[in-house]
Amino acid sequence: xxxxxxxxxxxxxxxxxxxxxxxxxxxxxxxxxxxxxxxxxxxxxxxxxxxxxxxxxxxxxxxxxxxxxxxxxxxxxxxxxxxxxxxxxxxxxxxxxxxxxxxxxxxxxxxxxxxxxxxxxxxxxxxxxxxxxxxxxxxxxxxxxxxxxxxxxxxxxxxxxxxxxxxxxxxxxxxxxxxxxxxxxxxxxxxxxxxxxxxxxxxxxxxxxxxxxxxxxxxxxxxxxxxxx
Ligand code: BV8
Numbered sequence: 001x002x003x004x005x006x007x008x009x010x011x012x013x014x015x016x017x018x019x020x021x022x023x024x025x026x027x028x029x030x031x032x033x034x035x036x037x038x039x040x041x042x043x044x045x046x047x048x049x050x051x052x053x054x055x056x057x058x059x060x061x062x063x064x065x066x067x068x069x070x071x072x073x074x075x076x077x078x079x080x081x082x083x084x085x086x087x088x089x090x091x092x093x094x095x096x097x098x099x100x101x102x103x104x105x106x107x108x109x110x111x112x113x114x115x116x117x118x119x120x121x122x123x124x125x126x127x128x129x130x131x132x133x134x135x136x137x138x139x140x141x142x143x144x145x146x147x148x149x150x151x152x153x154x155x156x157x158x159x160x161x162x163x164x165x166x167x168x169x170x171x172x173x174x175x176x177x178x179x180x181x182x183x184x185x186x187x188x189x190x191x192x193x194x195x196x197x198x199x200x201x202x203x204x205x206x207x208x209x210x211x212x213x214x215x216x217x218x219x220x221x222x223x224x225x226x227x228x229x
Contacts, residue, residue: 001068002155002180003082003089003214006169006195010215011059013086014052017171024048034143038110042135046126049138052086053104061092064168067218069093074226079158083170083177085140098151098158100177106139115139152176159183168194169214172201181207194218 005015016029024032024044031037038045069092072078081098082089087105089097107116107127111134119127119136126135141147155177159165165184172178172193185191185206192208193201194217201209210217 001071001078001080002165002167002170002177003068003080003084004168004170004172004177005084007064007214007218008059008062008084008086008088009169010062010064010213011088013056013059013088015169024051030143033140035145038135038137038142042137043125046135046138049104049140050121050125056086056088056104059086059088061088062215064214064218065089065092065094067222070222070226071218074222077162079154079162081155081158081177081180083174085138098155100141100147100151100155102138102140102148104138104140107136108139110135110137147176155180156183159189160187162187162189165189165191166194167191168218170195 005013009015020027020029032045032048065088068080068089072080072094079098080089080094081100083101085099085101085104087103107119108114109116109129109132111132112129114129114131116129116136121127126137128134129136159180160183162184165181167181172181181191181193182204185204190208191206192210194210194212194214195201196211196213198209198211
Protein backbone atom coordinates (compact mmCIF):
# COMPACT_ATOMS: atom_id res chain seq x y z
CA UNK A 1 0.00 0.00 0.00
CA UNK A 2 1.45 3.37 -1.07
CA UNK A 3 -0.23 6.61 -0.03
CA UNK A 4 0.21 10.21 -1.12
CA UNK A 5 -1.22 13.57 -0.14
CA UNK A 6 -4.63 12.68 -1.58
CA UNK A 7 -5.46 10.39 1.36
CA UNK A 8 -5.11 13.40 3.70
CA UNK A 9 -7.05 15.79 1.45
CA UNK A 10 -10.37 14.79 3.11
CA UNK A 11 -8.82 15.66 6.47
CA UNK A 12 -8.41 19.20 5.20
CA UNK A 13 -4.65 18.89 4.71
CA UNK A 14 -3.71 20.61 1.44
CA UNK A 15 -2.09 18.24 -1.02
CA UNK A 16 1.55 18.82 -1.70
CA UNK A 17 0.97 21.06 -4.66
CA UNK A 18 -1.89 22.95 -2.97
CA UNK A 19 0.07 23.87 0.15
CA UNK A 20 1.16 27.10 -1.51
CA UNK A 21 -1.22 29.83 -0.52
CA UNK A 22 -0.79 33.35 0.75
CA UNK A 23 2.86 34.36 1.18
CA UNK A 24 4.09 31.25 -0.55
CA UNK A 25 1.72 31.39 -3.51
CA UNK A 26 4.47 32.81 -5.71
CA UNK A 27 6.67 29.75 -5.14
CA UNK A 28 6.58 26.22 -6.57
CA UNK A 29 6.69 23.46 -3.95
CA UNK A 30 9.85 22.17 -5.57
CA UNK A 31 11.41 25.62 -4.93
CA UNK A 32 10.73 25.53 -1.19
CA UNK A 33 11.32 21.86 -0.43
CA UNK A 34 15.04 21.87 -1.31
CA UNK A 35 18.30 22.25 0.66
CA UNK A 36 19.18 25.21 -1.59
CA UNK A 37 15.97 27.05 -0.67
CA UNK A 38 16.68 26.45 3.03
CA UNK A 39 20.27 27.67 2.67
CA UNK A 40 19.05 30.74 0.78
CA UNK A 41 16.16 31.65 3.06
CA UNK A 42 15.91 29.43 6.15
CA UNK A 43 13.24 31.59 7.78
CA UNK A 44 10.89 31.42 4.75
CA UNK A 45 11.25 27.64 4.45
CA UNK A 46 10.91 27.06 8.21
CA UNK A 47 7.77 29.27 8.30
CA UNK A 48 6.23 27.29 5.39
CA UNK A 49 6.71 24.09 7.37
CA UNK A 50 5.44 25.76 10.55
CA UNK A 51 2.21 26.71 8.64
CA UNK A 52 1.88 23.14 7.37
CA UNK A 53 2.51 21.73 10.89
CA UNK A 54 -0.26 23.97 12.25
CA UNK A 55 -2.57 22.79 9.43
CA UNK A 56 -1.81 19.15 10.25
CA UNK A 57 -2.28 19.71 14.00
CA UNK A 58 -5.85 20.93 13.27
CA UNK A 59 -6.57 17.92 11.05
CA UNK A 60 -7.98 14.56 12.07
CA UNK A 61 -7.40 11.22 10.33
CA UNK A 62 -10.30 10.42 7.97
CA UNK A 63 -12.15 7.25 6.95
CA UNK A 64 -9.43 6.46 4.41
CA UNK A 65 -6.70 6.42 7.10
CA UNK A 66 -8.93 4.36 9.40
CA UNK A 67 -9.67 1.82 6.65
CA UNK A 68 -5.92 1.17 6.38
CA UNK A 69 -5.78 0.51 10.13
CA UNK A 70 -8.51 -2.12 9.64
CA UNK A 71 -6.62 -3.61 6.67
CA UNK A 72 -3.49 -3.90 8.84
CA UNK A 73 -5.55 -5.74 11.46
CA UNK A 74 -6.91 -8.18 8.87
CA UNK A 75 -3.72 -8.80 6.87
CA UNK A 76 -0.63 -9.95 8.84
CA UNK A 77 1.76 -9.11 5.98
CA UNK A 78 0.21 -5.67 5.37
CA UNK A 79 2.83 -2.98 4.61
CA UNK A 80 1.94 0.72 4.54
CA UNK A 81 4.35 2.96 2.63
CA UNK A 82 3.64 6.66 2.73
CA UNK A 83 5.03 9.67 0.93
CA UNK A 84 3.10 11.88 3.34
CA UNK A 85 4.90 13.83 6.02
CA UNK A 86 1.79 14.70 8.06
CA UNK A 87 1.86 11.79 10.54
CA UNK A 88 -1.89 11.16 10.13
CA UNK A 89 -1.41 7.42 9.54
CA UNK A 90 0.19 7.09 12.99
CA UNK A 91 -2.54 9.22 14.57
CA UNK A 92 -5.16 6.96 12.92
CA UNK A 93 -3.52 3.90 14.51
CA UNK A 94 -1.33 2.47 11.73
CA UNK A 95 1.47 0.85 13.69
CA UNK A 96 4.52 1.10 11.47
CA UNK A 97 4.10 3.18 8.30
CA UNK A 98 7.24 3.40 6.19
CA UNK A 99 7.77 7.18 5.92
CA UNK A 100 9.71 7.60 2.69
CA UNK A 101 9.86 11.40 2.93
CA UNK A 102 10.08 11.97 6.68
CA UNK A 103 7.65 13.75 8.96
CA UNK A 104 7.08 17.50 9.40
CA UNK A 105 6.20 17.07 13.08
CA UNK A 106 9.87 16.19 13.69
CA UNK A 107 12.97 18.38 13.28
CA UNK A 108 16.71 17.76 13.25
CA UNK A 109 19.89 19.80 13.55
CA UNK A 110 20.88 21.04 10.08
CA UNK A 111 24.55 20.51 10.94
CA UNK A 112 24.71 17.35 13.08
CA UNK A 113 21.51 15.68 11.75
CA UNK A 114 20.57 14.83 15.33
CA UNK A 115 16.80 14.45 15.84
CA UNK A 116 15.17 17.16 17.97
CA UNK A 117 11.79 16.40 19.57
CA UNK A 118 11.02 19.77 21.11
CA UNK A 119 11.90 23.31 20.14
CA UNK A 120 10.72 26.82 21.01
CA UNK A 121 8.54 28.01 18.12
CA UNK A 122 8.50 31.54 19.54
CA UNK A 123 12.28 31.82 19.29
CA UNK A 124 14.17 32.58 16.09
CA UNK A 125 12.84 31.23 12.85
CA UNK A 126 14.31 28.66 12.36
CA UNK A 127 15.06 27.78 16.01
CA UNK A 128 18.65 26.82 16.75
CA UNK A 129 20.13 23.51 17.89
CA UNK A 130 20.82 23.77 21.64
CA UNK A 131 23.96 21.66 21.26
CA UNK A 132 25.75 23.44 18.42
CA UNK A 133 23.75 26.56 17.59
CA UNK A 134 23.06 25.60 13.94
CA UNK A 135 19.56 26.07 12.52
CA UNK A 136 17.05 23.28 13.02
CA UNK A 137 15.47 21.92 9.83
CA UNK A 138 12.28 19.90 9.27
CA UNK A 139 12.91 16.13 9.39
CA UNK A 140 11.78 15.63 5.80
CA UNK A 141 13.49 14.55 2.57
CA UNK A 142 13.85 17.53 0.25
CA UNK A 143 14.11 17.34 -3.53
CA UNK A 144 17.64 16.40 -4.46
CA UNK A 145 18.15 14.60 -1.10
CA UNK A 146 18.45 10.85 -0.74
CA UNK A 147 15.61 8.95 0.87
CA UNK A 148 16.36 7.14 4.15
CA UNK A 149 18.02 3.97 2.85
CA UNK A 150 16.32 1.58 5.28
CA UNK A 151 12.87 2.94 4.48
CA UNK A 152 13.46 2.79 0.74
CA UNK A 153 14.83 -0.76 0.93
CA UNK A 154 11.83 -1.90 3.01
CA UNK A 155 9.43 -0.28 0.54
CA UNK A 156 11.11 -1.85 -2.48
CA UNK A 157 11.19 -5.24 -0.77
CA UNK A 158 7.46 -4.98 -0.01
CA UNK A 159 6.68 -3.95 -3.60
CA UNK A 160 8.67 -6.91 -4.96
CA UNK A 161 7.03 -9.50 -2.72
CA UNK A 162 3.38 -8.50 -2.52
CA UNK A 163 0.31 -10.04 -4.18
CA UNK A 164 -1.64 -6.76 -4.32
CA UNK A 165 -0.26 -3.22 -4.48
CA UNK A 166 -2.58 -0.21 -4.04
CA UNK A 167 -1.37 3.31 -4.87
CA UNK A 168 -3.73 5.76 -3.18
CA UNK A 169 -3.98 9.54 -3.55
CA UNK A 170 -0.72 10.29 -5.25
CA UNK A 171 0.13 12.04 -8.47
CA UNK A 172 2.82 9.36 -8.76
CA UNK A 173 5.31 11.91 -10.10
CA UNK A 174 8.04 11.92 -7.49
CA UNK A 175 10.81 9.35 -7.72
CA UNK A 176 11.82 6.91 -6.44
CA UNK A 177 8.37 6.41 -4.77
CA UNK A 178 6.62 6.69 -8.15
CA UNK A 179 8.36 3.54 -9.39
CA UNK A 180 7.05 1.32 -6.60
CA UNK A 181 3.74 0.37 -8.30
CA UNK A 182 5.70 -0.61 -11.41
CA UNK A 183 8.13 -2.65 -9.35
CA UNK A 184 5.15 -4.51 -7.90
CA UNK A 185 3.54 -5.01 -11.33
CA UNK A 186 6.82 -6.33 -12.77
CA UNK A 187 7.01 -8.81 -9.89
CA UNK A 188 3.55 -10.10 -10.78
CA UNK A 189 1.38 -8.24 -8.24
CA UNK A 190 -2.16 -7.02 -8.96
CA UNK A 191 -1.77 -3.22 -8.97
CA UNK A 192 -4.55 -0.64 -8.59
CA UNK A 193 -4.38 3.14 -8.56
CA UNK A 194 -7.06 4.83 -6.42
CA UNK A 195 -7.45 8.52 -7.14
CA UNK A 196 -10.11 11.15 -7.73
CA UNK A 197 -8.60 11.72 -11.15
CA UNK A 198 -6.50 9.58 -13.48
CA UNK A 199 -5.04 12.65 -15.22
CA UNK A 200 -1.34 12.18 -15.63
CA UNK A 201 -1.34 8.66 -14.20
CA UNK A 202 0.89 6.28 -16.14
CA UNK A 203 -1.14 3.45 -17.61
CA UNK A 204 -0.04 -0.12 -18.00
CA UNK A 205 -1.44 -3.60 -18.70
CA UNK A 206 -1.32 -4.69 -15.04
CA UNK A 207 -2.62 -1.42 -13.59
CA UNK A 208 -6.30 -1.09 -12.60
CA UNK A 209 -7.77 2.38 -11.96
CA UNK A 210 -10.43 3.07 -9.32
CA UNK A 211 -11.72 6.62 -9.53
CA UNK A 212 -13.06 8.22 -6.37
CA UNK A 213 -12.08 9.77 -3.05
CA UNK A 214 -9.90 7.59 -0.84
CA UNK A 215 -12.23 8.27 2.08
CA UNK A 216 -14.98 6.40 0.21
CA UNK A 217 -13.09 3.81 -1.84
CA UNK A 218 -10.97 2.37 1.00
CA UNK A 219 -13.83 1.88 3.51
CA UNK A 220 -15.91 0.30 0.72
CA UNK A 221 -13.02 -2.04 -0.09
CA UNK A 222 -12.68 -3.04 3.57
CA UNK A 223 -16.44 -3.54 3.96
CA UNK A 224 -16.62 -5.67 0.81
CA UNK A 225 -13.64 -7.78 1.85
CA UNK A 226 -14.34 -8.11 5.58
CA UNK A 227 -18.09 -7.39 5.92
CA UNK A 228 -19.12 -6.26 9.38
CA UNK A 229 -22.06 -8.22 10.64
C1 BV8 B 1 16.18 11.54 -4.95
C2 BV8 B 1 8.85 15.99 1.58
C3 BV8 B 1 18.37 10.85 -5.48
C4 BV8 B 1 9.02 17.47 1.60
C5 BV8 B 1 8.72 15.35 -0.77
C6 BV8 B 1 16.47 16.70 -10.81
C7 BV8 B 1 17.28 17.04 -9.73
C8 BV8 B 1 17.21 16.38 -8.53
C9 BV8 B 1 16.32 15.33 -8.38
C10 BV8 B 1 15.52 15.02 -9.45
C11 BV8 B 1 15.58 15.66 -10.66
N1 BV8 B 1 14.65 15.09 -11.49
C12 BV8 B 1 14.00 14.11 -10.84
C13 BV8 B 1 14.53 14.06 -9.62
C14 BV8 B 1 14.17 13.17 -8.59
C15 BV8 B 1 13.21 13.95 -7.68
C16 BV8 B 1 11.84 13.98 -8.34
O1 BV8 B 1 11.20 12.97 -8.41
N2 BV8 B 1 11.41 15.15 -8.81
C17 BV8 B 1 10.11 15.25 -9.46
C18 BV8 B 1 9.54 16.65 -9.20
C19 BV8 B 1 10.28 14.95 -10.93
N3 BV8 B 1 13.21 13.17 -6.47
C20 BV8 B 1 14.05 13.50 -5.49
O2 BV8 B 1 14.75 14.49 -5.45
C21 BV8 B 1 14.07 12.50 -4.34
N4 BV8 B 1 15.43 12.18 -4.05
O3 BV8 B 1 15.78 11.21 -6.04
O4 BV8 B 1 17.49 11.33 -4.51
C22 BV8 B 1 18.87 12.06 -6.24
C23 BV8 B 1 19.57 13.01 -5.53
C24 BV8 B 1 20.09 14.10 -6.25
C25 BV8 B 1 19.89 14.22 -7.65
C26 BV8 B 1 19.13 13.24 -8.32
C27 BV8 B 1 18.61 12.16 -7.61
C28 BV8 B 1 13.43 13.10 -3.11
C29 BV8 B 1 11.95 13.25 -3.35
C30 BV8 B 1 11.26 13.62 -2.03
C31 BV8 B 1 10.79 15.05 -2.09
N5 BV8 B 1 10.04 15.35 -0.86
N6 BV8 B 1 8.10 15.60 0.39
C32 BV8 B 1 7.72 18.18 1.83
O5 BV8 B 1 6.65 17.55 1.87
O6 BV8 B 1 7.77 19.41 1.98
S1 BV8 B 1 7.83 14.96 -2.13
C33 BV8 B 1 6.23 15.55 -2.00
O7 BV8 B 1 5.63 15.48 -3.30
C34 BV8 B 1 5.33 14.69 -1.18
O8 BV8 B 1 5.95 14.13 -0.05
C35 BV8 B 1 4.92 13.61 -2.13
O9 BV8 B 1 5.74 12.51 -2.01
C36 BV8 B 1 5.25 14.14 -3.47
C37 BV8 B 1 4.12 13.96 -4.44
O10 BV8 B 1 3.02 14.48 -3.88
P1 BV8 B 1 1.69 13.58 -3.78
O11 BV8 B 1 1.69 12.91 -2.47
O12 BV8 B 1 1.49 12.72 -4.97
O13 BV8 B 1 0.69 14.76 -3.77
P2 BV8 B 1 0.27 15.63 -5.01
O14 BV8 B 1 -0.22 16.91 -4.46
O15 BV8 B 1 1.34 15.62 -6.06
O16 BV8 B 1 -0.94 14.76 -5.61
C38 BV8 B 1 -2.08 14.50 -4.81
C39 BV8 B 1 -2.86 13.42 -5.53
O17 BV8 B 1 -3.98 13.07 -4.75
C40 BV8 B 1 -3.37 13.85 -6.87
O18 BV8 B 1 -3.15 12.81 -7.82
C41 BV8 B 1 -4.88 14.05 -6.63
O19 BV8 B 1 -5.64 13.74 -7.79
C42 BV8 B 1 -5.14 13.03 -5.55
N7 BV8 B 1 -6.26 13.30 -4.66
C43 BV8 B 1 -6.67 14.51 -4.18
N8 BV8 B 1 -7.72 14.31 -3.34
C44 BV8 B 1 -7.93 12.97 -3.26
C45 BV8 B 1 -7.00 12.32 -4.10
N9 BV8 B 1 -6.97 10.98 -4.25
C46 BV8 B 1 -7.86 10.25 -3.55
N10 BV8 B 1 -8.78 10.81 -2.71
C47 BV8 B 1 -8.85 12.14 -2.55
N11 BV8 B 1 -9.77 12.67 -1.73
